[in-house]
Amino acid sequence: MPPDQNQLFQPTEKLVSWGRVVRAPHRLAKPGHPDELAPLIESLTPEEPGLAIGLRRSYGDSNLNPNGAVIDMTGLDAMIAFDRDSGLMRAEAGVSLSQCLQVLVPSGWFLPTTPGSRFVTLGGAVANDVHGKNHHSAGTFGASVTRLGLRRSDSEPQTLERGDPLFHATIGGLGLTGVIEWVEFQAVRIPSAYLDAEDISFANVNDYFELMKERGASFEHTMAWIDCLAGGDQLGRGVLSLANWSEKGGLKPHREDPRLAVPFNAPGFALNTASVKAFNTAYNALKKTREGASHPHYEPFLYPLDSIANWNRMYGSKGFFQYQSVIPPDAAQDVTVDMLQAIAASGQGSFLAVIKTFGSAEPVGLLSFPMEGVTLALDFPNKGETTQNLMRRLDDIVTAAGGRLYPAKDGRISAETFKAGYPQWEGFNQFVDPVLSSGFWRRVTQ
Ligand SMILES: Cc1cc2nc3c(=O)[nH]c(=O)nc-3n(C[C@H](O)[C@H](O)[C@H](O)COP(=O)(O)OP(=O)(O)OC[C@H]3O[C@@H](n4cnc5c(N)ncnc54)[C@H](O)[C@@H]3O)c2cc1C
Secondary structure (H helix, E strand, O other): OOOOHHHHOEEEEEEEOOOOOOEEEEEEEOOOOHHHHHHHHHOOOOOOOEEEEOOOOOOOOOOOOOOOEEEEHHHOOOEEEEOOOOOEEEEEOOOEHHHHHHHHHHHOEEOOOOOOOOOOEHHHHHHOOOOOOOHHHHOOHHHHEEEEEEEOOOOOOEEEEOOOHHHHHHOOOOOOOOEEEEEEEEOEEOOOOEEEEEEEEEOOHHHHHHHHHHHHHHOOEEEEEEOOOOOHHHOOOEEEEEEEEOOOOOOOOOOOOOOEEOOOOOOHHHHOHHHHHHHHHHHHHHHHHOOEEEOOEHHHHHOHHHHEEOHHHHHOOOOEEEEEEEEOHHHHHHHHHHHHHHHHHHOOOOOOEEEEEEOOOOOOOOOOOOOOEEEEEEEEEOOOHHHHHHHHHHHHHHHHOOOEEOHHHOOOOOHHHHHHHOOOHHHHHOOOOOOEOOHHHHHHOO
């Protein structure tokens, strides 16, 4: 007899992900030791599947299993091994990137790549094959993973290595190929915890493409912030940040505590079109005054939003959507202009809009999001059908250009849009553990 799921998982009234749009009751278990995983997995069935989750920094429903069971992995947070000479680190899947940095940085090592939040677990980093500002030079997080420990319902615990098909299905596999118990990855050397950075304003999005052609390849970290509400000659104006690790400054890690907090849901009017426009204009002006060289610590440079705890509450109780696309290189410039025109015309401001050029590294994961091209990441406050209509319009532009959307950010795309962007999904499907599922997966494979 399999263990009783109702006894092992406790009901929680509602679980939300980072965008706060998708909320649903779940049954939750939080193991504190790897031995507790076996009975939890044994209690899951294809009719009542479960999902392992991390720090819930994914925005939509790829980390939710509405009305079903979730295994919160953040209690499995032991650092297993770190070799200061080789930079090889092995840790349980619930260890956060922030915790890894506290160990790595003082010894002159860093994460091979990092998303824009350090409050992400190793399991989450692998399952979404996350990327950072250095994708063009380092590829994705999965490129640095040497081995991982996986538990499935149909086999004994396994150690997977590069070359094993299940390894490549698990990298970027959205938590569906098994529960990742531990991760081993290769860190990279840094001469200091600081960067030599440069900020350059550009008048419109076409200038971004020119600047990247001229300057991009000389820098390890590149990304640009753009103003989505400016139209006409200023369409996609913004600021490009470029940086390389600095030789100077020492190896001090970041402070753990966020300095500011949003304590409750800001009222809905806090982020209306006028305030987004004012913010974008002010931010553009501020960045212009700082234009030029700087020497930031990695924390404000790589993790600007982590200094404000719960910044996602700024969008009010209705939450917000994050929309992240990637467009192949040949079409990237024209299609980015089309997307920005559609957004500017809709008048629906994106508070945070980021553009980044991905490099040509072969994806490590079967279902990895990054591919060579240009990625645009946009936040849209949830205004119901108006916002859905804008995003559907953008979906059509992305799909027609041969692009795709990032499941980690999504809570709404149709099965048709997903399958067009990831034609390999059927090959991936054979690796899915039948007792694992998510709201996202049920929606896009129906
Ligand atoms: C401010 C901010 C900036 C961000 N910037 C970037 C960025 O630059 N680049 C980028 O790629 N992403 C970015 N993200 C998204 C984030 O990196 C990913 O969503 C990441 O996967 C979240 O990890 P998590 O620990 O919160 O996992 P969750 O969000 O809880 O889960 C993510 C996925 O991992 C699976 N999972 C988690 N743990 C396990 C496990 N132990 N075993 C099996 N599956 C597991 C879940 O099932 C789910 O499919 C950003 C997010 C935020 C909030």
